Amino acid sequence: MNVTKRYEQDNKTGYNHEGSLPNVPVKRLTSSSITGDRVENRKGEKLGTIDNLMINIETGEVEYAVLQFGSFLGMGGRLFAIPFKALKLDPVREIFILNKEKQYLEKMPGFDQAHWPDTNDHTYFNDVDTYWSPSSTMI
Numbered sequence: 001m002n003v004t005k006r007y008e009q010d011n012k013t014g015y016n017h018e019g020s021l022p023n024v025p026v027k028r029l030t031s032s033s034i035t036g037d038r039v040e041n042r043k044g045e046k047l048g049t050i051d052n053l054m055i056n057i058e059t060g061e062v063e064y065a066v067l068q069f070g071s072f073l074g075m076g077g078r079l080f081a082i083p084f085k086a087l088k089l090d091p092v093r094e095i096f097i098l099n100k101e102k103q104y105l106e107k108m109p110g111f112d113q114a115h116w117p118d119t120n121d122h123t124y125f126n127d128v129d130t131y132w133s134p135s136s137t138m139i
Contacts, residue, residue: 029089038095039067039087047098047105051079054119064128065096069105078110081117081128 031053039047048069056063064081087096109127111117117124 034065034096039065039098040095041101042097042099045102047100047102048077048080050096053084054081064125067098067105069110078112079116080105080108080110081125083129083132086132 034050035052037050039050041047048067050065051068052066053062054064054066055061062084065084065087067080067082068077069080070077082098086100087098089095090097108131109124111124
């Protein structure tokens, strides 16, 4: 089988054109390929979509995925900072899995599109980290 390498096209589109699952296991993704991805729980219930990523400028680590939850046609939903480590990629379905029920998200600290938390005020992010910690009573 003669496979033509199309690296230039792959680099421009982010899509690898060599086979049905050429990049499994996935090691790296672009932020633009993650933004807009569907998030479901293990039951297959839609929890929302990834609206954005929050990167720690000092460490370079993607700390949070901003999940849009409860919107209808992109309107009226709330945003939530989800620790990125809590998301697991399903590369075949091209979605992320979050092992939580919808009710869990409804109780967590969130914000709306017009009122993002101040990234220098650690109160919101400390609340998020506490909410997601293994010892949290909310889990």
